[in-house]
Amino acid sequence: METGTVGAFLEPGEKEGDFILNMGPQHPATHGVLRVILRTEGENVVDCDSDIGYLHRGQEKTAENLPYVEFTPYTDRLDYIAAPAMNLTWVEACERLLQLEVPERAKYIRVIIAELTRLASHLLWLGTHAMDIGALTLFLYCFREREMVLDLFEGFGGARLTTHIFRVGGLPNDLPKGWLEDLEAFLDLFPSRLSDYHKLLTKNRIWLRRTKGIGVVTADECVDWGLSGPLIRGSGIALDLRRKQPYEIYDRLDFDIPTQEEGDVYARYLVRMEEMNQSLRILRQCVDQLPSGPFIGKVPKRLKAPKGELYHATESPRGEFGFYIYSDGGTQPARVKIRAPSFINLQALPVLIRGALLADVVAVIGSIDIVLGEVDR
Amino acid sequence: MSKLKEFLSKAVAMADPSDLVAGASVTIKYFFSHPVTVMYPFEKREFSSCAKGVLALIPDKYGDDLCIGCMQCVKICPVDCLTVEMRKLSKEELLGRKFEEKKKKALIPTFEVDLQRCMLCSLCVEICPTDALEMSQTVTLIMTNREDQVLDRMRMLELGKDTQRYRNRLAAGEIECEAIQCPEPKHKD
Ligand code: SF4
Ligand code: SF4
Numbered sequence: 001m002e003t004g005t006v007g008a009f010l011e012p013g014e015k016e017g018d019f020i021l022n023m024g025p026q027h028p029a030t031h032g033v034l035r036v037i038l039r040t041e042g043e044n045v046v047d048c049d050s051d052i053g054y055l056h057r058g059q060e061k062t063a064e065n066l067p068y069v070e071f072t073p074y075t076d077r078l079d080y081i082a083a084p085a086m087n088l089t090w091v092e093a094c095e096r097l098l099q100l101e102v103p104e105r106a107k108y109i110r111v112i113i114a115e116l117t118r119l120a121s122h123l124l125w126l127g128t129h130a131m132d133i134g135a136l137t138l139f140l141y142c143f144r145e146r147e148m149v150l151d152l153f154e155g156f157g158g159a160r161l162t163t164h165i166f167r168v169g170g171l172p173n174d175l176p177k178g179w180l181e182d183l184e185a186f187l188d189l190f191p192s193r194l195s196d197y198h199k200l201l202t203k204n205r206i207w208l209r210r211t212k213g214i215g216v217v218t219a220d221e222c223v224d225w226g227l228s229g230p231l232i233r234g235s236g237i238a239l240d241l242r243r244k245q246p247y248e249i250y251d252r253l254d255f256d257i258p259t260q261e262e263g264d265v266y267a268r269y270l271v272r273m274e275e276m277n278q279s280l281r282i283l284r285q286c287v288d289q290l291p292s293g294p295f296i297g298k299v300p301k302r303l304k305a306p307k308g309e310l311y312h313a314t315e316s317p318r319g320e321f322g323f324y325i326y327s328d329g330g331t332q333p334a335r336v337k338i339r340a341p342s343f344i345n346l347q348a349l350p351v352l353i354r355g356a357l358l359a360d361v362v363a364v365i366g367s368i369d370i371v372l373g374e375v376d377r
Numbered sequence: 378m379s380k381l382k383e384f385l386s387k388a389v390a391m392a393d394p395s396d397l398v399a400g401a402s403v404t405i406k407y408f409f410s411h412p413v414t415v416m417y418p419f420e421k422r423e424f425s426s427c428a429k430g431v432l433a434l435i436p437d438k439y440g441d442d443l444c445i446g447c448m449q450c451v452k453i454c455p456v457d458c459l460t461v462e463m464r465k466l467s468k469e470e471l472l473g474r475k476f477e478e479k480k481k482k483a484l485i486p487t488f489e490v491d492l493q494r495c496m497l498c499s500l501c502v503e504i505c506p507t508d509a510l511e512m513s514q515t516v517t518l519i520m521t522n523r524e525d526q527v528l529d530r531m532r533m534l535e536l537g538k539d540t541q542r543y544r545n546r547l548a549a550g551e552i553e554c555e556a557i558q559c560p561e562p563k564h565k566d
Contacts, residue, residue, distance in 0.1 A: 158429035
C-alpha cells in the first residue's frame with residue numbers, strides 16, 4: 001500500500017496474530033457508507049482508521065456557484081436526518097452577511113422547527129443505536145414517534161426529509177391552521193413515550209453491560225480533538241452554542257444543558273435522552289410565547305452581499321455546525337467552508353475504539369451519531 | 378471476603394428482575410394497541426394541504442396556464458430544470474382573446490420540467506409573480522423511459538388539477554371548464 005492512502009499504517013504482518021478487518025462501506029451499523037479498517041488481535045481492536053468520502057458531492061464548491069438563496073435546498077442534503085438544522089444555519093449565516101432583519105414570529109417558529117428537528121434526529125439515533133446493539137423493539141417505537149415529527153414538518157413546509165423549510169429572511173409561509181394544535185397534541189403525548197424508552201433501556205442489564213465503560217473519551221481529549229455536541233457534553237463539558245452564543249431567541253428561553261461525567265457510550269445516551277426532555281421544555285415555552293406578526297422580513301430581489309467574511313455556527317443535533325462564508329461583494333459567495341460536527345467527531349474514532357472489543361465498535365459508532373451526508377459533504 | 382460480598386451483590390442484582398419486567402411491560406402494553414402503520418398500496422394516507430409533490434401549472438378557467446413568460450422561475454431554479462418558451466402576442470392577436478390574468482399578453486408554447494433534476498424545493502413557485510406554478514399533491518408518477526420524465530405543459534396542467542388551490546377554486550365555483558387546452562392554446566373566442 002502506498003503511504004498516504006487510508007489505512008497505510010495498518011499494514012498487516014507487523015505482529016503475529018494481527019488481523020486486518022474491513023467494516024463497511026456497506027455495513028448496516030455504519031449508518032451510511034463509512035468504511036472502518038480495524039486491526040484486531042483476536043477479539044480486541046488494537047487500532048483503527050476510517051475511510052470516508054464515498055458520499056462526496058462537492059457541496060462547498062456547489063455553494064460557490066449558486067446565489068445565496070439558491071443554495072438553501074442543497075443544505076438539506078448535508079445532514080439529511082436533521083435537514084432543518086442545516087437550513088437554519090445557512091439562512092442565518094446569509095442573514096448576518098446580508099444584514100437582513102427577521103421578524104419575531106419567524107424566529108419563534110424557527111426555534112420550534114429546530115427543536116423538533118433535534119427530537120427527530122435523536123429519535124432516529126436512539127432507534128438505530130439500540131438496534132445496532134440488539135434492542136430491536138425500540139427501533140420501531142422510535143420511528144413511530146419520528147413519523148409524528150415528520151408529519152408536523154410536512155404540515156408546515158410540505159416535505160418530510162429534505163425539507164427546505166426556512167428562507168433567507170424568514171419562512172416560506174405562516175403556520176397553517178391547526179398546526180399548533182397538532183404540535184401540542186404531540187407535546188402531550190411524547191413524555192409518556194420517552195418514559196417508555198427509559199423503561200426499555202436505561203436500567204436494562206444488557207444495555208448497561210453493552211454501553212457502560214465503552215468508548216471512553218476524556219474531557220481533555222474532547223477539547224484536543226475539537227469535538228462538540230453530545231460527545232463533549234457526555235464528557236462533562238457543558239458546551240452548547242444555544243447557551244454560549246445564543247442565536248434566534250434561545251437567550252430568552254429557559255432550559256438546561258445536560259452533562260454527564262463518564263464520557264462513555266452510556267453517558268452520551270443519557271445526555272441525548274435528557275436533551276429530548278429539554279427540547280420539549282423549549283417547545284412548550286415557544287408555543288406559549290409565540291407572537292403574532294409577519295413571517296418574513298424585507299428581502300430584496302437581488303441579494304448582494306458586502307465584501308467580507310463570516311463564520312456562523314449553530315447547535316445542530318450532532319454538535320457545532322457552522323458555515324464559513326467569504327464574500328467578494330457579488331451575488332454568490334466566493335468561498336464556503338462547512339464545519340460539519342459528524343466529520344470532526346468521527347476523527348476521534350480511533351481514540352474511542354482502541355482497546356475495545358470488536359462488538360463494541362458498533363456501539364461506539366452509534367454513539368457518535370454520524371450522518372455520512374455531512375461527513376463527506 | 379470482599380470478593381464474596383461483591384459476588385453476592387452482583388448475584389442479587391442479577392436475580393432482581395425489575396428491569397426486565399419494566400421492559401416487558403412496555404412491549405406488552407403495545408401488544409394490545411392498534412397498529413400505526415398504513416398498508417400502503419391498498420390504503421393511502423392523506424397528505425397535508427401543503428405537501429409538495431410534482432411541479433404543476435395551475436389551469437385558469439379557460440384551461441390555459443397563468444404564465445406570462447417572465448422567466449423568473451427559470452432563473453431561480455438551482456438545478457436549471459425548467460424550460461419555458463414564450464411568444465408575445467401582437468395587439469391584433471390580443472383582441473378577442475380572453476385571459477383570466479390581466480398581465481397575460483403572451484402564449485407559452487413550451488413549459489417543461491425535468492423531473493430527473495427537480496428537487497421539489499418550490500423556489501420557483503414562490504417567485505412566480507402570477508402564481509402560475511404550484512406543487513401538486515401527486516407524488517407517484519410512473520414512467521417507463523427517461524424521456525417521459527420531462528413533463529410538458531399539458532401534463533403539468535393536468536397535474537394542476539391535483540393541487541389544493543385548484544380544488545379550492547373548483548369548490549368556489551370559479552372554474553367551469555374542466556378540459557385542459559392543447560399545447561398551442563386556443564382560447565374560446
Ligand atoms: S415565474 Fe411564473 S410567470 Fe414567470 S415564467 Fe415562470 S411560471 Fe411563468
Ligand atoms: S421546484 Fe425547485 S428544482 Fe424544481 S423546478 Fe422549481 S425551482 Fe427548480
